[in-house]
Amino acid sequence: MVAQILFLVLTLAAIALFTVNLRKIIRNIRLGKPVDRHDQPQKRLMTMLRVAFGQSKMVVRPIPAFLHFFVYIGFVIINIEVLEIMIDGLFGTHRIFNGLGGLYNFLIGSFEILAFTVWVSCAIFLIRRNILKLKRFSGVEMKSWPKSDANYILITEILLMSAFLFMNAADAKLQLLGASHYVNAGAFPVSQYLINLLPSSESALLIVERSCWWFHIIGILAFLNYLPYSKHFHILFAFPNTYFSNLEPKGEFTNMASVTNEVKAMLDPSFVPAETEPGKFGAKDVTDLSWVNLMNAYTCTECGRCTSVCPANITGKLLSPRKIMMDTRDRITEVGQNIDKHGAEHQDGKSLLDDYISREEIWACTSCNACVEACPVNIDPLQIIMELRRFAVMEESQAPGSINAMMGNIENNQAPWKYSPADRFNWAQES
Amino acid sequence: MEFKVPTMAELMAAGEEPEILFWVGCAGSYDERAQKITRDICKILHHVGIKYAVLGTEESCTGDPAKRAGNEFLFQMQAMTNIEVLNAYNIKKIVTGCPHCFNTIKNEYPGLGGTYEVIHHTQLIQDLINEGKLKAEGGESFKGKKITYHDPCYLGRGNGIYEAPRKALEILDAQLVEMKRCKSNGLCCGAGGAQMFKEPEKGNKDINVERIEEALQTNPQVIAAGCPFCMTMLSDGIKLKDKEQEVKVMDIAEITARANGL
Numbered sequence: 001m002v003a004q005i006l007f008l009v010l011t012l013a014a015i016a017l018f019t020v021n022l023r024k025i026i027r028n029i030r031l032g033k034p035v036d037r038h039d040q041p042q043k044r045l046m047t048m049l050r051v052a053f054g055q056s057k058m059v060v061r062p063i064p065a066f067l068h069f070f071v072y073i074g075f076v077i078i079n080i081e082v083l084e085i086m087i088d089g090l091f092g093t094h095r096i097f098n099g100l101g102g103l104y105n106f107l108i109g110s111f112e113i114l115a116f117t118v119w120v121s122c123a124i125f126l127i128r129r130n131i132l133k134l135k136r137f138s139g140v141e142m143k144s145w146p147k148s149d150a151n152y153i154l155i156t157e158i159l160l161m162s163a164f165l166f167m168n169a170a171d172a173k174l175q176l177l178g179a180s181h182y183v184n185a186g187a188f189p190v191s192q193y194l195i196n197l198l199p200s201s202e203s204a205l206l207i208v209e210r211s212c213w214w215f216h217i218i219g220i221l222a223f224l225n226y227l228p229y230s231k232h233f234h235i236l237f238a239f240p241n242t243y244f245s246n247l248e249p250k251g252e253f254t255n256m257a258s259v260t261n262e263v264k265a266m267l268d269p270s271f272v273p274a275e276t277e278p279g280k281f282g283a284k285d286v287t288d289l290s291w292v293n294l295m296n297a298y299t300c301t302e303c304g305r306c307t308s309v310c311p312a313n314i315t316g317k318l319l320s321p322r323k324i325m326m327d328t329r330d331r332i333t334e335v336g337q338n339i340d341k342h343g344a345e346h347q348d349g350k351s352l353l354d355d356y357i358s359r360e361e362i363w364a365c366t367s368c369n370a371c372v373e374a375c376p377v378n379i380d381p382l383q384i385i386m387e388l389r390r391f392a393v394m395e396e397s398q399a400p401g402s403i404n405a406m407m408g409n410i411e412n413n414q415a416p417w418k419y420s421p422a423d424r425f426n427w428a429q430e431s
Numbered sequence: 432m433e434f435k436v437p438t439m440a441e442l443m444a445a446g447e448e449p450e451i452l453f454w455v456g457c458a459g460s461y462d463e464r465a466q467k468i469t470r471d472i473c474k475i476l477h478h479v480g481i482k483y484a485v486l487g488t489e490e491s492c493t494g495d496p497a498k499r500a501g502n503e504f505l506f507q508m509q510a511m512t513n514i515e516v517l518n519a520y521n522i523k524k525i526v527t528g529c530p531h532c533f534n535t536i537k538n539e540y541p542g543l544g545g546t547y548e549v550i551h552h553t554q555l556i557q558d559l560i561n562e563g564k565l566k567a568e569g570g571e572s573f574k575g576k577k578i579t580y581h582d583p584c585y586l587g588r589g590n591g592i593y594e595a596p597r598k599a600l601e602i603l604d605a606q607l608v609e610m611k612r613c614k615s616n617g618l619c620c621g622a623g624g625a626q627m628f629k630e631p632e633k634g635n636k637d638i639n640v641e642r643i644e645e646a647l648q649t650n651p652q653v654i655a656a657g658c659p660f661c662m663t664m665l666s667d668g669i670k671l672k673d674k675e676q677e678v679k680v681m682d683i684a685e686i687t688a689r690a691n692g693l
Contacts, residue, residue: 060616251589252538256503260543263507282501309612311619311642316635364632367499367624368584373615389501403500406628410505414491415457416628425487427459427466428436428473 007089007217014221021228025298028336032291037244047378048243057376061305064128067121071157074118075235081111081164085217095171098185108186112168116190119161122154129154136304141323146231146302153232160219167212169194170205177202182209237299238377244292245378250369253386256281282390285351286332289387296379297329306371306381312364319364321371321381327356328384353388362388363400432470434477438487439520449484451476451555452522454536456529457492458659464666465528465659471688472528472552478693479564483526489516495531498539500625507543510535514545524548526555528684530586530658531623537590551586553657553683557595560602570692573603578686579610579651581642581665582617583658596657599683603690608649618642620664627660643668647678654680 037044050056055072058065087096097104129137129150137150169191174182179202198208227233234241258281261273283289286297306321307313313320331352338346353362365385372380392398399407406416414421442449453476459469476483494509513536517525525547527533537549550558559565567573578600586592593614600607612618621631621638631637643665646654654669656662665680681689 249534249538249590251534251585253498255507255539255542259503259507263504263511266508267511281503309616309618311621311638312632312634314618315631315638315641317632318634319632360632363629364634365624366584366619366621366626366638368619369588370584370616370619373588386499386501390503391501393501394504399500399502400629402629403625406625407497407500407502407505410492410494410497410509414509415461416492416496417457417461419461421488421491424460424490425438425485427455427469428432428485428487430432430466430470 001092004090004092010218010221011086011089014225018224018228021225024336024340025228025233027339028332029291029294029298031287031332031335032289032294033287035290035292037292040247043247044243044245047245047247048239051245051376051378052238052242055376057374057378060374064125067124070114070117070121074114074161077114078111078164080107082217082220085213089217094181095183095185098183104185105187108168109189112165112188112190115161115164119158119165122157122161126151126154126158136308139304139307139320139322141320141326142302142304146326149230149232150302152226153230156219156223156226160216160223163212163216163219165191166194166198167209167216170198170209170212173198173200174202174205174209177205179206231300231302234299234301234377237295241295241299242378244295246292246380246383250372254383256390280391281394282392283384283387284353284391284395286328286335288391289328289352289384293328293380293384293387294332296381296384297325297332299377300325300329300379301377302326303376305374305376306379309370309374311366311368311370317360317364318358319361321385324357324361324381324384325379328352331356353391357388359392359398361385362392363403365389432473434473436473437484438489439484439522440487440489442484443520447482448521450482451524451526452517452520453483453485454493454525454527454529454532455485455490456527456532456659458663459528460490462659462663464662468659468662468682468684469528471682471684471693472526474688474693475552475556475559475565475684475691476526478691479559486516491516493532493535495535496625496628498535499623500628506539510540510543510545514540514543517545517547522547524550526550526552528552528659530583530589531660534585534589551592551595551657553586553596553599554592556683556687557598560598565602565687565691567602567604567687567690568692571689573605573653573686573690576603576605576652577608577650578603578605578653578655579608579646579649580613580655580657580683581610581620581646581661582614583656583661584617584619584623586657587617588615596655596683599687600655603686605653608651610645610649612645618645620658620661622660622664627663639664639668640671643672647672647674651678653686654678655683655686656680657683 058068084097088094128134168188171182172188173195175184264271265273302322304322310321338348362385367382369382372382409416409418413419455469458465491513492509494506498506525536530551533549533551580596619638620642654665656665662682669675669678669680
């Protein structure tokens with residue numbers, strides 16, 4: 001009974017804490033500017049099913065796709081096991097789904113195999129990061145917390161899976177011993193090989209089984225609450241993020257409606273623009289970005305596929321699309337903390353542009369969309385870069401000199417080069 | 432030119448309307464190398480007998496480089512002025528020689544009141560091949576030549592057009608080789624996003640050098656391009672590597688015109 005109450009309290013506390021943090025993140029995302037991404041629900045649903053559920057963009061890199069697939073499937077399927085643990089924990093039962101008979105054995109057997117493949121995949125991931133030192137996982141932005149975050153996640157998953165398998169092994173041994181409460185249930189294709197590592201006395205086995213059970217479930221609850229602080233948040237946000245992703249051609253950039261009004265008024269003096277709130281053009285800080293940009297930032301798992309295909313980054317320039325996303329997340333988190341501490345009106349005098357992302361980074365972008373294409377969860381770093389450029393150019397007139405010259409030429413000569421408009425058709429006169 | 436390139440103003444004066452407007456673009460109008468591509472596109476249009484016209488001196492920058500540089504004002508000023516001209520001529524269909532003009536007019540003009548059917552010249556060539564109007568006969572033979580195609584970002588990733596330019600090459604009976612980074616994984620030439628008009632940020636190397644090194648790994652005789660900016664960047668790369676004699680950078684339109692003896 002004490003165990004059941006303790007279990008209930010722990011679970012409720014974990015869920016409550018998670019809810020508080022999740023709400024803060026949703027509040028932070030809502031600090032972004034509105035943008036309508038509720039059109040074409042069917043197409044959006046298909047995109048989510050294909051990209052997030054179907055992992056369609058992972059396959060570009062077969063080895064990590066294969067390993068990630070096991071971890072992903074493991075995560076999805078093992079939730080059924082967690083459901084059983086929850087019921088057992090609350091009602092003091094043991095293997096409540098046992099009534100399913102052969103199906104139950106099949107389920108437990110497949111969980112074991114999945115747990116094992118997750119274990120192996122995470123181990124290989126750790127080796128790739130720390131021993132093989134893949135280039136994709138290094139870079140200026142992958143120091144300190146982002147680096148250890150990834151390792152913590154992998155180690156936690158390995159520990160959770162180990163606990164699950166040892167729990168089963170102890171359970172299987174207790175079943176063999178005919179211990180009361182340990183009904184004959186489950187198939188143990190993996191943990192049967194661990195049985196010999198365990199003590200043979202029933203009391204010691206009980207301790208192992210219960211410790212693993214508690215470690216497993218407390219681990220899961222703790223991991224749930226680690227998510228909001230971690231890049232691992234993608235396991236939840238990948239789904240809404242792909243649902244609300246951009247469905248237009250990648251080459252199409254937004255036409256700013258506020259500008260349209262002003263341009264129409266300039267071209268036609270009789271045009272009366274609709275009342276619009278005065279705002280700034282482009283983005284200086286995260287709250288000038290759209291909520292989709294901010295959701296993107298919380299979804300980013302820092303895999304670096306964007307940066308590894310970025311032509312600027314490949315050729316040694318400062319720009320890293322991954323850093324753009326990480327900076328955006330760090331900054332919006334900071335803005336959120338400011339609100340929590342000092343109220344909504346507080347200004348800390350910092351901004352995304354300059355304090356986090358430098359001019360050199362934004363001007364190195366070729367707008368080639370390679371980062372957008374590469375992202376397995378449809379994040380768009382390019383849109384943030386463009387918004388920052390818009391601010392630099394339209395609010396501050398702070399473009400590089402040669403860009404100003406190009407824009408001057410378009411204004412004066414209707415071409416980015418300094419040629420006379422009268423010469424535009426000369427090509428037809430030559431052979 | 433052996434024939435006169437018709438302008439919209441002339442056709443209008445004669446009370447006629449073309450089937451398609453050829454949007455030349457700034458590079459196609461002023462850049463010496465790109466002008467050759469422009470003339471080849473006209474030769475193809477003339478050869479197959481499509482009734483077309485250009486805007487001539489009435490054409491103006493689409494605003495693409497201004498938009499990618501962040502100057503939405505200048506972009507929309509250009510766009511709305513162009514849309515007025517296009518709508519005044521009752522234009523329905525446009526072919527462009529530049530993926531940047533193509534992308535801008537196709538995707539960004541409709542929201543500002545200019546909706547047209549827009550195709551890139553490689554798509555026009557693909558259609559003409561499919562219709563049997565272009566055959567790759569009567570001109571230079573590319574048979575067996577090693578050709579690699581560089582995907583322009585704003586045609587490929589930007590708008591998902593990967594097959595049309597390849598179709599135009601397949602008909603040549605040449606030996607087509609893909610670079611390691613091609614199609615949706617293609618590497619930028621380094622000119623997009625208004626980079627064409629500024630010095631690159633400091634790094635280990637220029638992007639076009641990285642790209643040309645990759646292209647040269649395929650040992651090509653021809654590097655095929657579909658964008659005047661890619662043309663400049665790739666040609667500069669070839670010059671830098673001192674490979675001008677062995678490797679030619681050619682636009683799909685040039686290859687097509689030559690193969691058909693135009």
